Amino acid sequence: xxxxxxxxxxxxxxxxxxxxxxxxxxxxxxxxxxxxxxxxxxxxxxxxxxxxxxxxxxxxxxxxxxxxxxxxxxxxxxxxxxxxxxxxxxxxxxxxxxxxxxxxxxxxxxxxxxxxxxxxxxxxxxxxxxxxxxxxxxxxxxxxxxxxxxxxxxxxxxxxxxxxxxxxxxxxxxxxxxxxxxxxxxxxxxxxxxxxxxxxxxxxxxxxxxxxxxxxxxxxxxxxxxxxxxxxxxxxxxxxxxxxxxxxxxxxxxxxxxxxxxxxxxxxxxxxxxxxxxxxxxxxxxxxxxxxxxxxxxxx
Numbered sequence: 001x002x003x004x005x006x007x008x009x010x011x012x013x014x015x016x017x018x019x020x021x022x023x024x025x026x027x028x029x030x031x032x033x034x035x036x037x038x039x040x041x042x043x044x045x046x047x048x049x050x051x052x053x054x055x056x057x058x059x060x061x062x063x064x065x066x067x068x069x070x071x072x073x074x075x076x077x078x079x080x081x082x083x084x085x086x087x088x089x090x091x092x093x094x095x096x097x098x099x100x101x102x103x104x105x106x107x108x109x110x111x112x113x114x115x116x117x118x119x120x121x122x123x124x125x126x127x128x129x130x131x132x133x134x135x136x137x138x139x140x141x142x143x144x145x146x147x148x149x150x151x152x153x154x155x156x157x158x159x160x161x162x163x164x165x166x167x168x169x170x171x172x173x174x175x176x177x178x179x180x181x182x183x184x185x186x187x188x189x190x191x192x193x194x195x196x197x198x199x200x201x202x203x204x205x206x207x208x209x210x211x212x213x214x215x216x217x218x219x220x221x222x223x224x225x226x227x228x229x230x231x232x233x234x235x236x237x238x239x240x241x242x243x244x245x246x247x248x249x250x251x252x253x254x255x256x257x258x259x260x261x262x263x264x265x266x267x268x269x270x271x272x273x274x275x276x277x278x279x280x281x282x283x284x285x286x287x288x289x290x291x292x293x294x295x296x297x298x299x300x
Contacts, residue, residue: 012049014040022070022079025062027127029219031070031268032298034079042085043161043185050183051159053078059157059181060297063129064104067136067222072268073299082131086185091115095192096150101131101185105138108189109203118194120148121202125210127222131184137171141206146171150188157181174226174293215253219262224275225290233290234258237278240285247274260294272296 020037023029040046050059058077062068082102089099089111097117099108105123108130112120122143126133133145134152149166156162156179170177178184210216225233237243237257245252249266252274253259260271279290 012038013042013045014038014049019074020079022062022065022075025081026065026068026070026221027219028065028069028221028262028266028268028271030072030262030266030271032072032074034075036078037081038078039081039083040085043155046080046082046155046183046185047159047161049159050155050157050181055157059183061131061135061183063102063132064127066127067132067294069221069268069272069294069296071272071296071298071300075298080183082129082183082185087129091117092188096188096190098186098188099130101129101134101183101187103130104128105130105133112189112191113196113199113203116194116196116199117191118199118202119143119191120189121199121206123189124203125206130187134169134184134187135176135178136174137169137176139174141209144171145189148189148191150190152187153185154178155183155185161185213256215255215259215261218253218259219264219266220253220259221271221294223258223293224260225258225279226293228288228290231286231288236282236286236288236290240278240281242278242281245274245278247277250274252278268298269300 017037020034022034023031060079062079062081086100086102089097089103089107092098095117097112105126109121109124122141125140126138137145146166151163151165153163227233234257242252243257244254248270249263250270251261251263253261260275282288282290
């Protein structure tokens with residue numbers, strides 16, 4: 001466990017909370033507490049905090065908590081949540097935006113629309129923040145972050161601020177080579193010139209498609225499994241007879257079988273166990289090994 005004096009003596013200017021419940025901050029609304037939750041006041045506060053924090057203390061970033069299972073035993077060490085100071089989006093040139101790591105996909109896409117920048121509409125469909133998009137090479141509706149990212153500013157676990165170009169991130173499908181404990185504090189996205197009305201029409205199309213096909217009004221975590229090469233995860237799950245499958249308070253969505261749902265009482269252990277049961281059934285039915293897309297963090 002982290003010793004309280006180790007964190008409190010460092011003159012933190014942001015908000016530092018011990019044993020902070022994480023369930024209210026994640027989409028599944030389940031799971032345990034963070035040993036410490038740190039919400040930095042600004043970049044300097046984040047850098048100083050990480051620099052002074054003992055290297056043995058684990059650090060994890062938390063955005064909107066959409067694609068994450070926080071296990072019931074909670075998260076040891078420090079969970080860092082970037083707030084308003086890291087949520088600004090500004091126009092750099094005619095086709096480029098600089099976006100804070102805490103900015104949502106909705107804010108980024110709306111700012112791009114107002115600036116007449118097309119090509120980033122797909123970000124509106126991803127429930128999360130820029131930091132998560134960059135780390136996971138977020139994508140949907142034919143677009144991926146690797147297609148629009150110029151570079152990103154990252155605060156390392158040591159507190160050092162560095163800039164990484166897209167080629168340095170080692171992007172593959174829903175994966176990057178960002179080091180553990182690193183925080184994406186801003187990113188530059190480059191699109192192409194567009195007409196605001198046409199950009200809005202594309203965002204409306206994407207929103208309608210999501211609404212029609214995904215259980216957006218449920219306590220869910222977004223896409224559960226990565227699409228295997230040559231397959232669609234939802235189809236493999238459906239063919240294995242898992243549509244509507246339940247375990248305790250957890251359920252495979254009837255609407256979209258690559259979504260798990262907390263029907264109201266599910267523990268994180270039940271949600272994760274249901275996911276593992278789905279993986280087992282798919283493996284037996286098709287021979288395909290599904291990989292988790294949802295990040296699972298903390299202790300059982």
